[in-house]
Amino acid sequence: AQSVTQPDIHITVSEGASLELRCNYSYGATPYLFWYVQSPGQGLQLLLKYFSGDTLVQGIKGFEAEFKRSQSSFNLRKPSVHWSDAAEYFCAVGASRQGAQKLVFGQGTRLTINP
Amino acid sequence: DSGVTQTPKHLITATGQRVTLRCSPRSGDLSVYWYQQSLDQGLQFLIQYYNGEERAKGNILERFSAQQFPDLHSELNLSSLELGDSALYFCASSVAQGLAGLLDTQYFGPGTRLTVL
Numbered sequence: 466a467q468s469v470t471q472p473d474i475h476i477t478v479s480e481g482a483s484l485e486l487r488c489n490y491s492y493g494a495t496p497y498l499f500w501y502v503q504s505p506g507q508g509l510q511l512l513l514k515y516f517s518g519d520t521l522v523q524g525i526k527g528f529e530a531e532f533k534r535s536q537s538s539f540n541l542r543k544p545s546v547h548w549s550d551a552a553e554y555f556c557a558v559g560a561s562r563q564g565a566q567k568l569v570f571g572q573g574t575r576l577t578i579n580p
Numbered sequence: 581d582s583g584v585t586q587t588p589k590h591l592i593t594a595t596g597q598r599v600t601l602r603c604s605p606r607s608g609d610l611s612v613y614w615y616q617q618s619l620d621q622g623l624q625f626l627i628q629y630y631n632g633e634e635r636a637k638g639n640i641l642e643r644f645s646a647q648q649f650p651d652l653h654s655e656l657n658l659s660s661l662e663l664g665d666s667a668l669y670f671c672a673s674s675v676a677q678g679l680a681g682l683l684d685t686q687y688f689g690p691g692t693r694l695t696v697l
Contacts, residue, residue: 499685501688508582508584508670508689508690508691509670509672509688510688511685511686566611566613566635566684566686567625567628567636567638568613568615568625570622570624571622572622573622
């Protein structure tokens with residue numbers, strides 16, 4: 466069965482500092498991996514996704530993620546955070562089988578930005 | 581704005597009651613998904629519909645049911661509500677049903693916050 470672990474429940478960084486959010490997945494085949502962001506009171510917005518190919522994926526808002534098969538990881542990074550990046554971040558792994566699609570989400574990492 | 585709309589935005593009701601949540605997918609999307617987000621369970625997949633037919637089931641309780649109508653909007657019905665059903669319910673949509681094993685990108689609506697008192 467698929468599963469996702471986000472080891473950090475809450476992270477605080479200073480504005481302008483670099484960021485890395487960790488995500489580890491468990492899946493038997495080549496995974497489809499996603500990062501979503503949820504701002505307070507909002508729905509989930511897709512930041513980036515990995516299906517195949519280049520293991521370094523660029524997303525919106527200056528985010529990138531790197532797929533490392535050997536470590537079963539898909540960590541999210543940003544070189545310099547902005548106060549508007551404060552939100553909850555969810556990593557997800559997906560599978561598609563005979564038309565049935567399912568996303569399994571991690572528990573989320575809440576990001577706080579210090580001014 | 582993802583293009584997925586959900587109504588109502590907030591819903592407050594009492595235990596034992598029944599409610600209906602509505603979702604309109606993005607224009608052109610044939611698949612609709614329902615998720616529940618609660619503090620203790622996190623974000624959980626409930627059910628998927630594709631072009632009116634059920635395609636996948638997740639951790640959906642028997643008290644819950646869903647359907648997708650010919651105009652592709654979907655409704656999630658929650659009955660015999662319990663305190664523990666209080667949560668944020670998200671609808672998402674995608675273009676197709678993941679043909680040939682490919683996974684579509686799902687676009688999420690703003691959610692309906694259900695409070696059961």
